[in-house]
Amino acid sequence: MEMKFGELNLHNTELALTAGLDRQLIKEGLPQVAFSGRSNVGKSSLINSLLGRKKLARVSSEPGKTITVNYYCIDKKLNLVDLPGYGFARRSKTDIAKWSKLTAGYFENNSSLMLVLQLVDSRAGITSDDRQMLDWLYHYDIPYMLVITKCDKLNKTELTKQVDKIINDPAVRPQTECVLYSSLKGLGREALMNSIIEKVM
Numbered sequence: 001m002e003m004k005f006g007e008l009n010l011h012n013t014e015l016a017l018t019a020g021l022d023r024q025l026i027k028e029g030l031p032q033v034a035f036s037g038r039s040n041v042g043k044s045s046l047i048n049s050l051l052g053r054k055k056l057a058r059v060s061s062e063p064g065k066t067i068t069v070n071y072y073c074i075d076k077k078l079n080l081v082d083l084p085g086y087g088f089a090r091r092s093k094t095d096i097a098k099w100s101k102l103t104a105g106y107f108e109n110n111s112s113l114m115l116v117l118q119l120v121d122s123r124a125g126i127t128s129d130d131r132q133m134l135d136w137l138y139h140y141d142i143p144y145m146l147v148i149t150k151c152d153k154l155n156k157t158e159l160t161k162q163v164d165k166i167i168n169d170p171a172v173r174p175q176t177e178c179v180l181y182s183s184l185k186g187l188g189r190e191a192l193m194n195s196i197i198e199k200v201m
């Protein structure tokens, strides 16, 4: 596993902050790349895969349990930000309110936010929650890319069909950059890391 990407030494990575309240959120300083998507879509796995670490970000079998924003700092140069997942069916009103407040708080006046990676599950495709999130990113003019996750779960024909459906969804604007990913196989890692560095550093 390549442990250097451009200037970034991936060995030097730490969980810098777990924020559960919007006043704890970081709005300045190091550039941020945020990971957004449904609970269970593979956000934490993607962060671990990019960093070449097995367990830095917690991968959960029980999705959507904690509502926090987690900052992973790479080499004191870049923050990867794991946003709380959405679309978890059995979530209380209190939790939904907490999710909204924290997520809106994260995007609000965040001058350090350079790029959002919007994750979409290759098998599930774009859900109505994903559409709302995409509309929102577009509306607030936040630069984003799509990452299609868990691509190892489909065969080539199925994958082509699903990707076609995803990129032709009305919520996905033309020219949206899109990376196919599998954290299990490391597929897309190089391409995504290069895209991040090119856009952010």
Ligand SMILES: Nc1nc2c(ncn2[C@@H]2O[C@H](COP(=O)(O)OP(=O)(O)O)[C@@H](O)[C@H]2O)c(=O)[nH]1
Residues within 6 Å of the ligand: 037, 038, 039, 040, 041, 042, 043, 044, 045, 046, 058, 059, 060, 061, 063, 064, 085, 149, 150, 151, 152, 153, 181, 182, 183, 184, 185
């Ligand atoms: N087959 C496969 N499973 C994955 C992949 N990425 C994540 N998963 C599994 O999907 C589940 C949710 O992953 P997690 O990273 O915790 O999702 P999060 O809730 O978005 O952070 C876990 O059981 C992971 O092992 C992938 O690329 N391939």
Ligand SMILES: [Mg+2]
Residues within 6 Å of the ligand: 043, 044, 045, 058, 059, 060, 082
């Ligand atoms: Mg997670």
